[in-house]
Amino acid sequence: MTVEADKCVAAGQCVLITPEVFDQREEDGLVVLLDETPAPGTYDAVRESAAVCPAAAIHLVES
Amino acid sequence: MNRIVIVGGSAGGLATAEGLRRAGYAGVITLVGQEPHPPYDRPPLSKQILTGQWGPDRLTLRGKEELHSLSLDLRLGVPAIGLDLSGGSVALADGAEVPYDALVIATGVRPRHLPGSEVVPGVHTLRTLDDAVSLKARLLPGRRLVIVGAGFVGAEVAAVATGLGVKVTLLEAGPLPLAQALGEQAGHVLAEIHRGHGVDLRTHAAVAEIVSAGGAVTGVRLADDTVLPADDVLVAIGSVPNTEWLGGSGLSAGDGLVCDEFSAAAPSVYGVGDVARWHNPLFDTAMRIEHRTNAAEQGLAVAHNLLHPQARRPFAPVPYFWSDQYGMKIQAYGHLRDHDEARILESNLAERRLLIAYRTGDRVAGVLAVGMSPKILRAWRALIAARTPWATAITDTTAA
Numbered sequence: 001m002t003v004e005a006d007k008c009v010a011a012g013q014c015v016l017i018t019p020e021v022f023d024q025r026e027e028d029g030l031v032v033l034l035d036e037t038p039a040p041g042t043y044d045a046v047r048e049s050a051a052v053c054p055a056a057a058i059h060l061v062e063s
Numbered sequence: 064m065n066r067i068v069i070v071g072g073s074a075g076g077l078a079t080a081e082g083l084r085r086a087g088y089a090g091v092i093t094l095v096g097q098e099p100h101p102p103y104d105r106p107p108l109s110k111q112i113l114t115g116q117w118g119p120d121r122l123t124l125r126g127k128e129e130l131h132s133l134s135l136d137l138r139l140g141v142p143a144i145g146l147d148l149s150g151g152s153v154a155l156a157d158g159a160e161v162p163y164d165a166l167v168i169a170t171g172v173r174p175r176h177l178p179g180s181e182v183v184p185g186v187h188t189l190r191t192l193d194d195a196v197s198l199k200a201r202l203l204p205g206r207r208l209v210i211v212g213a214g215f216v217g218a219e220v221a222a223v224a225t226g227l228g229v230k231v232t233l234l235e236a237g238p239l240p241l242a243q244a245l246g247e248q249a250g251h252v253l254a255e256i257h258r259g260h261g262v263d264l265r266t267h268a269a270v271a272e273i274v275s276a277g278g279a280v281t282g283v284r285l286a287d288d289t290v291l292p293a294d295d296v297l298v299a300i301g302s303v304p305n306t307e308w309l310g311g312s313g314l315s316a317g318d319g320l321v322c323d324e325f326s327a328a329a330p331s332v333y334g335v336g337d338v339a340r341w342h343n344p345l346f347d348t349a350m351r352i353e354h355r356t357n358a359a360e361q362g363l364a365v366a367h368n369l370l371h372p373q374a375r376r377p378f379a380p381v382p383y384f385w386s387d388q389y390g391m392k393i394q395a396y397g398h399l400r401d402h403d404e405a406r407i408l409e410s411n412l413a414e415r416r417l418l419i420a421y422r423t424g425d426r427v428a429g430v431l432a433v434g435m436s437p438k439i440l441r442a443w444r445a446l447i448a449a450r451t452p453w454a455t456a457i458t459d460t461t462a463a
Contacts, residue, residue, distance in 0.1 A: 007121075009106070009385055010392060011356055013436050016444075024437035029392070051081050052359040056072075056104060056124045 001046065003033045007057040008052065014049035014058060021046055064164040064331075065090035067369065068153050069254055071145045071169030072085050072096020075336030075358035077124055082366025084133050092135050095153070097170070097305075099140035100192060101130060106355050108195040109219040110387050113202065119192055143170070146312040148298065148329060165369050167213040168309070168320055168328065169335040169362070172353060173303035177211065180273040180298065185280035187297045189216055190372050201295045204228030209283045209293040211270055213240035215386050217299035218253065221262050222388040232291050233257060234268040234283070245395075246405030248419055253388075256411065260389055285453065302353060304338045324377040326365050333365040345379040345448070346398045346428065354384035381448045392417055394440060397447040399428025404453075408461065422459065427456035 003022075010029030014022040021042055023032040038046055050058040067083060069076045072094055080092050084296035098100070098179065103122040111117035130137075138155065145154035152162045174188035187198045202208070202224050210217045210224075213235035221233045239250030240257070255266045269286035273296060282292045313319040314328050319340030322328045326341045334341060336358035340351040360380050368375040386393045399405075402421040409418040415432065420443075421429035430443040439460075446456045 009383060010437070012441060013356060013383070013384060015437070016441070026436050026438070029394075029437045029440075047085055048363065051078055051085070051363060052356065054104075054106065054355040054359065055270070 001033070001036055001038065003031050003042060004055075004057040004059070005030050007055045009055045009057075011054050013052050013054065017049045017052070018042055018045040019043045022049060064369070066093070066162060066164045067091065067167065068093045068095065068161050068165075069161035069167040069169060069173055070095045070153060071167075071336065071338070071390045072098065072137075073169070073171055073336070073358070074124065074141060074355060075169040075362045075382050076167070077102040078359040078362025079169065079335055079366050080133055080135060082363040083370065086366060086370050088366075088370055090164075092133070093163075094135045094137050095141060095143050095155060095161070096137075096139045097142040098191060098193075101125075101137075101139065103192060104192070108192065109189055109216055110223065112192075112195045113199050113220065113223040115199065119196065124193065129219070143308050146309050146314070148312045148314065148332070162395070163321075165331040165333075167333050167335055167362075167365060167369070168338060168359070170305040170338050172304050172306070172337045174298065175301045175303050176299050177270065177273060177300070180280075180296075183273055183275045183280050184278060185275075185293075185295050186273055187295060189220065189297060189299065190302075198295070198297065202227050205230070206294040207292060208232070208295050208297065209291050210234065210299055211283065212236075212299035212301065213253075213257075213264065214244075214299060214301065215241070215384075217297065218257070218388050219386060220297055220299065221257060222260070225260050225262055226389075230263075231261075232263040232265065232286075232293075234270060234291075234428045235264065235266045236269060238266050240266075244400055244430060246402060246419065246421065248405050248407050251418075252410065252412065252417060256391070257370055257391055279456065280457075293441075302337070303349070304340075304351070306338060313359070321349075325368050325375045326378045327363060327368070327375075329336070331369075333369065335361045335365050341378060343379055343382075343398070345381065345450070346423075347400070350382070350398065350400075352382050354382065356383045381444055383444075391433050393417075393431065393433050393436075395429060395431040396440065396444040397421065397427075398423070399429040399431065402405075402428055406457070408457075422453045425453055427451050427453050 101122040242250035274282040320334040322334040322341035364378040404422040416434040
């Protein structure tokens with residue numbers, strides 16, 4: 001999984017849905033990816049985070 | 064259920080389609096879009112596209128492969144023109160009749176025009192990629208832009224255009240920009256910021272007509288007969304829901320498609336995004352939200368409700384929006400409109416910090432912030448989601 005920080009609009013939707021995988025920088029709220037290969041138990045939440053991201057900044061690679 | 068038609072090829076329609084596929088729906092999804100472009104993102108139109116930081120290719124919401132993997136029956140560049148509710152089919156402008164088992168209406172909004180100015184060269188509205196590209200080409204240093212309407216679109220364009228060296232006059236019909244939506248306090252702050260950046264903000268400005276000569280716009284005449292000379296005029300006076308194609312269908316559409324708390328407008332017919340006026344049980348009121356995150360959230364919620372008719376969930380979000388102006392990010396959670404009180408908790412423009420809380424009845428209904436940490440914003444969001452009493456919210460957040 002990758003995130004495009006320069007597209008991120010700091011809405012924080014991803015953090016609300018999957019706080020174990022995403023965080024926000026304190027100074028400007030931009031996305032911080034905590035885990036590039038999240039645990040299978042988080043897959044549904046990560047997919048939802050990608051789907052609702054208002055900047056389409058979260059990209060999933062699913063094998 | 065094997066045929067779902069989604070009318071609307073933007074963020075809301077796309078989110079619905081993705082939600083359906085992710086939940087395992089394997090039937091036909093027809094996605095109808097009025098514009099010829101595959102689903103693209105609109106918020107950057109008044110931001111990165113106008114500044115020139117991004118080219119149009121960066122707006123694409125999903126890559127070709129991602130879009131292909133959704134296996135959509137994609138009908139782009141074809142508006143829907145009619146709905147046969149009892150027969151279960153949608154009529155398209157190319158003559159096609161598309162039958163459905165379930166229908167999602169996500170046709171969005173279009174800009175409101177000043178009557179008679181639609182076809183005058185140099186008069187713009189801003190909703191589509193094509194709008195943004197043509198406006199961008201005109202924003203050159205030294206040119207004069209008059210913006211009619213100091214709402215979010217007008218304010219964002221004013222900020223970008225000023226930054227590009229354009230001489231901007233911003234007209235607001237009311238006493239303050241965005242005061243109806245955000246309250247007087249926020250309106251004062253926004254007015255100060257516009258003026259601080261050299262924008263000629265004129266409030267109580269009633270537009271009489273667009274003035275043109277030789278087939279191009281030359282200015283804007285106000286009700287007091289003042290003529291403001293202009294090379295370009297942007298009309299940003301709000302939006303109109305695209306519901307005309309539903310006329311005579313039996314669906315109720317006044318200011319938006321009327322939906323219940325499940326976002327349903329009729330059995331197996333749902334509304335998503337800017338076009339939908341649904342009952343949000345969290346605030347116990349009907350609302351229609353023209354903000355980006357709502358379109359995606361509502362699309363996912365509707366996908367769930369379509370596939371689980373026995374276990375539908377009310378759509379009860381804490382609305383969120385952001386607006387980028389002059390390098391500031393304004394963010395808000397909740398239902399700010401119709402508030403009873405807006406209280407400034409912090410205001411320091413030099414440091415670009417602002418925090419305003421909104422009370423409706425005896426509960427905290429919203430928050431507007433600039434320069435606040437994400438943790439603080441999320442704490443406010445949680446208070447709003449929990450219907451926290453106003454006194455508790457103010458005490459809890461100011462005690463720390």
